[in-house]
Amino acid sequence: MxxxxxxxxxxxxxxxxxxxxxxxxxxxxxxxxxxxxxxxxxxxxxxxxxxxxxxxxxxxxxxxxxxxxxxxxxxxxxxxxxxxxxxxxxxxxxxxxxxxxxxxxxxxxxxxxxxxxxxxxxxxxxxxxxxxxxxxxxxxxxxxxxxxxxxxxxxxxxxxxxxxxxxxxxxxxxxxxxxxxxxxxxxxxxxxxxxxxxxxxxxxxxxxxxxxxxxxxxxxxxxxxxxxxxxxxxxxxxxxxxxxxxxxxxxxxxEVGIPTVCSETCVGRLRYIGLVLYDADRVLEAASTPDDHDLYEAQRSVFLDPNDPDVVREAERAGIPHDWVIAAQRSPIHALINTFKVALPLHPEYRTMPMVWYIPPLSPVVDAVAETGEDAEDQRNLFAAIDALRIPVEYLAELFTAGDVAPVDAVLRKLAAMRSYMRDINLGRDADASIPEGVGMTEEQMYDMYRLLALAKYDERYVIPPAHAEQAHSLEELATECALDYEGGPGMGGAGLFGEGSGPNVPIAVENFQMLANRQTSDTMASPGDKGARVNLLNWDGKGTPQGLFPPPPDAGVSAGSTTSGEGSTTSGEGSTTGGEGSTTSGEGSTGGADPK
Amino acid sequence: MKTLLWVIVPYVCLVTFVLGHWWRYRFDKFGWTTRSSQLYESRLLRLGSPLFHFGILGVVAGHIIGLVIPESWTDALGISETAYHWVALVGGIASGVLTVVGMAILIYRRRTTGPVFSATTPMDKVMYAVLGTVIVLGMWNTIASSLFGLGGVDGDAYNYREGVSLWFRSIFELRPDVDAMAGAPLGFQLHALGACALFALWPFTRLVHVFSAPVGYLTRPYIVYRTRDASPAGSRPPRRGWEKVDV
Structure with missing residues (x-):
């Protein structure tokens, strides 16, 4: 292993x-x-x-x-x-x-x-x-x-x-x-x-x-x-x-423990990020599974149970830090894939063992039931609809299980059961233990699944252990050194001698990391006043008035653009937002998003 | 004059070639690429590019045989001059034709496909001109001297293995044999000078991709794992040790 x-x-x-x-x-x-x-x-x-x-x-x-x-x-x-x-x-x-x-x-x-x-x-x-x-x-x-x-x-x-x-x-x-x-x-x-x-x-x-x-x-x-x-x-x-x-x-x-930009900004909060532990020795074997329909189970079998003491011991032997093992135990990914078994891989038949999984949508089925005037939250109606609406299920199966309908069916039934079960609880009725039982789950599991799918907060959806401090010097963004302290210095980018993009490489998100770090540690609401006039609009959360983002008010002096602590919003009447300078950071990717809640 | 042309120029070009590559690799790894334009156009490329590249590989092989292997070695193997000549001629013309046809298609494509043309840098144009000249001169030498006996003695073809090749090897022996080259026909001299120019230009053009021919792919494992600290993902260069001490 x-x-x-x-x-x-x-x-x-x-x-x-x-x-x-x-x-x-x-x-x-x-x-x-x-x-x-x-x-x-x-x-x-x-x-x-x-x-x-x-x-x-x-x-x-x-x-x-x-x-x-x-x-x-x-x-x-x-x-x-x-x-x-x-x-x-x-x-x-x-x-x-x-x-x-x-x-x-x-x-x-x-x-x-x-x-x-x-x-x-x-x-x-x-x-x-x-x-x-x-x-x-x-x-x-x-x-x-x-x-x-x-x-x-x-x-x-x-x-x-x-x-x-x-x-x-x-x-x-x-x-x-x-x-x-x-x-x-x-x-x-x-x-x-x-x-x-x-x-x-x-x-x-x-x-x-x-x-x-x-x-x-x-x-x-x-x-x-x-x-x-x-x-x-x-x-x-x-x-x-x-x-x-x-x-x-x-x-x-x-690497610093915050989720990807796509997850951070997801309006529906539908993305979950976490660790899984897997057995690298078994990847090839699982990818070589003869029958396409068995690939979903084969891939799931490569994952290791992070709560298994043997696995924990082997993980530590393999040099995985202890807090990473803890994170793997708390991982929403592990829960959704292996505990609740509601997440499915996209096109397992490509045999690449993808690591972004999907919970297939039940809502088209619910909508179909609702349109008939029947009770769309009733599990019997939903189960019947899942059976009747073969086409959506087969389509989903072609996406997520190489055409095998059974796992998709099982997932949709769990989701339907969760709706019915939780409705009883939410309406103050007695919970019906036979509902989770019918889909092979316990009542507690069903509630946990509901929590994770419906209520989970930021730190439950994103369980990301940061890279380790002792490894920090090899990280790309180094909080201990000046952000612009790299070969070529600031102002690189644009067309190099041998065409666009040639010349020394610019670190990807040095600027962004520094901005986030400054924001998280500074006393002011926005970037500290001593920063340059360059504004990263992706980092601006609407609080404060970063220098250079707004023209100075007519009556105030030179320092008007800088942030004032406690000033919640931009002063009205300052007029047009001409944030042109900040938004054009050619070359490097300036990742954005708010800091972790 | 002879010294300038056949000693100084070649050495300057060689040094530029070597140092230029070192410099480019050191400071512009990011720019070290084939600069493929297949995304814009692939129908003509599919025809022209393999023709040109396989042709030029044949040409390179031919040059290695002709320039690096001394005549005495092939004599020792019992290969007569006539036999050698005909093998070289047939192989040379075949790969030369592939190269020229391929190059013609590629240049036509580059000029007529809007996006490809606008992605062409000035350096590309210079490189194309020099490379094209060298290839055409080389073709001319092969055809003119071999078939029409131009520049040869008594109607025989010019035997470059007793002239140009001696000079070529002598350069690397650091004892340039100027006379061997000075006596070569004009076509060969121009071809050699053009090649020198090409070698001097080489490190500053997209031609650098020749040196990243991925032969290692044949032996490496399919999936590459790299750890974060072995090789930082960014471009931050390692600090000099005496500048800062990590605690």
């Missing part, structure tokens, strides 16, 4: 309202640079729908992930090492920019510069890649809320799967009337990452401490094999720097 720790996420899809806040904040924090316009480390897809990039789930086309070869051994679907090197001069399976979308902006200047004329001037869309006029035909989010589904619906690769491919019109009607949900996606930080296995340079690595999969930007040589290797298409090619980029699980934040 080789115990390793993995930072993992679970998303409760029942709560996702498709507001895209996670995508936007992630983009602001990480990919608001030239070359990453089309890059969405986090995106929210409407299902059924084609996803982003278009039809990425069709692995017969894209050849992502792993497969079992004729001898039953695990092999990269797109071919092994020799094949990769032979095709290195032109990657045969790389999505083009048209499979994502051509990023654009608008020619806003025309709106103000146009001479007086009979017709209102228009801002034409301009391609951010070629600079020319362009027709907008697709975007990251084109089929949001089933928009345009008449034209695009039939191309959903999941709907084309055999099990769902019966009577297309019936499927379609039934979906459009009863069934739509959102699927937020980030990098899966897989236990068996096929992007890393596809990388000829060895630039993609899995961190042995927390399992976060990262691209070493200094080692990446732009061979692009990771883009095709990842079945979730969550590695992107920065076309300006010629390097691969991917979701980092906001590691600079995780």
């Amino acid at each position: 080789k115990v390793m720790a993995q930072m993992a996420m679970v998303m409760n899809l029942d709560k996702c309202i498709g507001c895209h806040t996670c995508s936007v904040t992630c983009k602001q924090a990480w990919t608001n640079r030239a070359g990453t316009e089309y890059v969405w480390f986090n995106n929210v897809e409407t299902r059924p729908g084609q996803g982003y990039p278009r039809r990425y789930e069709d692995q017969e086309e894209w050849q992502g992930g792993w497969t079992l070869n004729r001898r039953g051994r695990l092999a990269l679907k797109a071919g092994g090492r020799f094949r990769k090197l032979l095709t290195i001069f032109s990657n045969p399976k790389m999505p083009g920019i048209s499979d994502y979308y051509e990023p654009w902006t608008y020619d806003y200047a025309t709106l103000t510069d146009a001479p007086a004329q009979e017709h209102t001037p228009v801002a034409r869309p301009k391609s951010l890649i070629s600079g020319n006029d362009m027709a907008i035909k697709w975007s990251a989010n084109w089929d949001d809320n089933l928009g345009g589904s008449e034209a695009t619906f039939a191309h959903d690769p999941i709907l084309q799967k055999a099990s769902l491919n019966n009577a297309a019109t019936k499927v379609k009607r039934s979906f459009e009337e009863t069934f739509m949900f959102y699927l937020p996606r980030i990098c899966e930080h897989c236990l068996n990452p096929s992007c890393a296995a596809s990388c000829p340079s060895g630039a993609i690595y899995k961190r042995s401490e927390d399992g976060i999969v990262l691209v070493d930007q200094d080692r990446c040589r732009g061979w692009r094999m990771c883009v095709s290797g990842c079945p979730y298409k969550k590695v992107y090619f920065n076309h300006r720097t010629g390097k691969a980029e991917k979701c980092t699980f906001c590691f600079p934040r995780i």
Whole structure:
């Protein structure tokens, strides 16, 4: 047994309202640079729908992930090492920019510069890649809320799967009337990452401490094999720097014990972050499970019970700090995956052992029952509906269990049972012990699950042990040294000698970490007054008036812009917010979000 | 003049080549990439890029055989001059044609595909010009001297293995054999000078990606694990030891 720790996420899809806040904040924090316009480390897809990039789930086309070869051994679907090197001069399976979308902006200047004329001037869309006029035909989010589904619906690769491919019109009607949900996606930080296995340079690595999969930007040589290797298409090619980029699980934040930007800003509070312990020696065996339907259980069996004394002993032998073991015991991820068994992996059939799991949505079923006028909180009605509404269940099964309906069924029943059981309690009626029993749970478990899914506070949803102080000097953000104390100093970035992005690397979120630390430790509500005029709008929580964010009031002197302790909000009458300086931090990602409550 | 062309220039270019790479690797690892434009356009690339790259690999192999291996070695193996000549000619022309055709497709693509053209840096253009010149001169030498006997003695082809190759090896022996090169036909001289320029430019162009050919991929394990402290994820350089003492 080789115990390793993995930072993992679970998303409760029942709560996702498709507001895209996670995508936007992630983009602001990480990919608001030239070359990453089309890059969405986090995106929210409407299902059924084609996803982003278009039809990425069709692995017969894209050849992502792993497969079992004729001898039953695990092999990269797109071919092994020799094949990769032979095709290195032109990657045969790389999505083009048209499979994502051509990023654009608008020619806003025309709106103000146009001479007086009979017709209102228009801002034409301009391609951010070629600079020319362009027709907008697709975007990251084109089929949001089933928009345009008449034209695009039939191309959903999941709907084309055999099990769902019966009577297309019936499927379609039934979906459009009863069934739509959102699927937020980030990098899966897989236990068996096929992007890393596809990388000829060895630039993609899995961190042995927390399992976060990262691209070493200094080692990446732009061979692009990771883009095709990842079945979730969550590695992107920065076309300006010629390097691969991917979701980092906001590691600079995780290292100091705060959740990722997408989780922090999630309006529905549907994301959970925590540790799981797993047995690294058994990953390959589990990923090689012959039957696709057994992959969900196989992956679950790789996880170790952090409360088992043997596991704790082995973990400590493997060098996992004690507080990390404690965190693994408190982990909401472990509870949702292994204790309550309500979280399922996304596409286990890719055999990468993804580590972002999902609680499938019950709400489409509830809505369907409610529309009939029946009691939508009654477990008998819900159970009947789960059985009757086979199409949603089969669709979910194609997403989460390689088509095996039974586990999805079981999860939905647990969620339905929880609704009925808790309603009795909330209405002051006697709790019906037979309800949890019917789905194989105890009353206490059911209540705990309810707590975790419905009430859990910040520190219950995010159980993130910070990286260790004795390791602190190797962390990227070093609180003990000056934030700008790196080679090249401040002001780096922009176009280097050899094109954009060349030249010394700038630490990713040094600035942000310092800002958070200052905020958390200072007496004032906003950044201390001695900071420069640079304002990170992502860090500004509306309290105080950071210097440089507002023009000085007409009557006050020079010091007017600085913060005054206790002054709760911006003074009214100060007028326009011209925070231009702060928002343009090119190059480095400035992670945002409030400090932990 | 001979010394300038065949001693000073080559050595300056070689030193630039070596020091340039060291400098680039040390200070611009982030810029060390193929700068692929496949995301913009892949139909022409799929045709042109493998043609060019496999062709140029053949060309490089041919140069190694022709320049590095002394004639006496092949003589010792019993390979006659005629046999060697024909093998070199056929192999050279084959890979040369692949290279030139591939390069033509790639340059056409670069010029006509809007996004690819706008992603082309001035350094790329200079590099393309020099690389193209060197390749065309090399093709010319192969065809002109071998087939038409240009620059040779008594209608025979110019035997570069008794001229250019001697000079090439002598450079690395630090005893430059100027006369061997000075006596070569003009085409070969220009080709050699062009190559020197190319080597001097090399470290400052995208050509550096040649030195990151991922042969290690064949032997390394699929999944790479790295610990945080072995190699910090950021670019913070390790501090000099005497600057600060950690408690």
